[in-house]
Amino acid sequence: MQYFTDTDMGLDLSQVNMSVESAFADHGRGLVQMPPKVYITLPEGDFRTMPAYLPSLSIAGVKIVNVHPKNPQIGLPTVMALTIILDLATGQPLAIINATRLTDMRTGAAGAVAAKHLSPRKEIVLGVIGTGRQAMAQVAAISCELKIKEIRIWGRNPVHVRKFADRFMEYPCMAAQIEKACDCDVLVTTTPSTTPIIRSEWIHEGTHINAIGADAPGKEELDPAILRRAQIFVDDMAQAVHSGEINVPIRTGLYRADEIAGTLGEVVIGKKQRSGAETITIFDSTGLAIQDLAIAKIAMQHGRKIELPFP
């Protein structure tokens, strides 16, 4: 059994995108085993257990990931993760992977796969709402799939906005008013908001939106009026209804689960697509265990390994 640390070092983002895309294709074809995430509530946060088996990549395992919003006050990340990989033939644990940064990267990869398949334009103005680790992961991953002409970044904290712009100096990257950031071809929303911050009138036709922030009941970033104008694709039906961008509008009756246009997996295999160039499309991301297995498959070829005795 090996413990893999620093697994994000030296990863080829294009390769990660491809691996995650292939996992979504298998999901679209119904070839994976992936029960819904199981939530356990702790005093200051929660943790989620995410088992899955992805036959086409010959990998099975479990990601364990917490969300503790007060952690940054004591210098720890809000989200930390381990992925355990089991041998398919014997069930023996093969690898324990430090998956904290991989979790950012696999979510970025899902956004890149969605933008690649759903954006009607391949050269884009990219709007980014929020300046944290996930905002950066989305831009890095999308840049492998689409040509970014310009980045318009909005965040509440000017110091974080400047840090974000420094990270992407190779692009024209400007701090923007939120309305101006929404005036783009692909919009990425990555805030932990529990009230909509993106107004419908700011979103023009033909925009593709990666709605990343909402990943637990009660969270939402988009004015429900946008949902009414848009075609919504989810990563997984059950998870999106429970904890995605649509969870609050479904509970308040402003949106119905049967209006969902399809899953990203169905888009990847060509079973579903955007209805026209002027449609607004939304990818509602909650994060799937198969994304974690897809990136684990690559990460185990990198990073430092520590040998551990087992059994």
Next chain:
Amino acid sequence: MQYFTDTDMGLDLSQVNMSVESAFADHGRGLVQMPPKVYITLPEGDFRTMPAYLPSLSIAGVKIVNVHPKNPQIGLPTVMALTIILDLATGQPLAIINATRLTDMRTGAAGAVAAKHLSPRKEIVLGVIGTGRQAMAQVAAISCELKIKEIRIWGRNPVHVRKFADRFMEYPCMAAQIEKACDCDVLVTTTPSTTPIIRSEWIHEGTHINAIGADAPGKEELDPAILRRAQIFVDDMAQAVHSGEINVPIRTGLYRADEIAGTLGEVVIGKKQRSGAETITIFDSTGLAIQDLAIAKIAMQHGRKIELPFP
């Protein structure tokens, strides 16, 4: 973060029994978070993911355990396990525990707690069906709670029977015909049978049975006629109906879930008890995540530790 190996070395079985008993008490009082095990099917077996939070012991985590019946052919255990422990305040992974032998011990401890509370006699003839790791773990744990006057062991393989008898040389321990082994005060059944091997006429009144072997759909060891004569206590209602000794009789209509007398947790807190000295009682064990947390709490004070970098 620490990796704990050899965690079974030097454990005090009485202390393990007490910790597991306290976990069952919390379960009986409804104080734990423990969703049902999640099963993933692999080509040659399966693995189960078992998250839980046990507030009274201040411990939370996940056990990941496989069952691969062909493993012994290549020199590996059928069952192997890891337990991941998270910090309650921050969600950070604190410990990874090699839980293969702990899994045997915590199941043994549950059997000991059941026998202690449900056997009408405190000095017992102990009948044991099966000679594997779990048979040995049951005897070792029960010996801490009840005075064993004699052990009657039955197994198909004479070499394994002899090995078992050698392990328990401190007792009068005799190889017995299956019918004679069932003529006892406390009977432990630990086989992976999928057809009943214990006949009703072999079980006399006042016997307590730990039915350990059935832990997956399709498995059963006891003639359903025994269930009809007995008071059945389960570890967890949902798990027992799905995969315990009663799973087949419930599916075939020979037993109804509403006939279950109660849970072991309810017995431990005195809410339920055997109805009389002549009753046959059965403890139907499937294995709970809270048992794994209860033994992890103790195991982390023992065994070798390897420091691992995280996050």
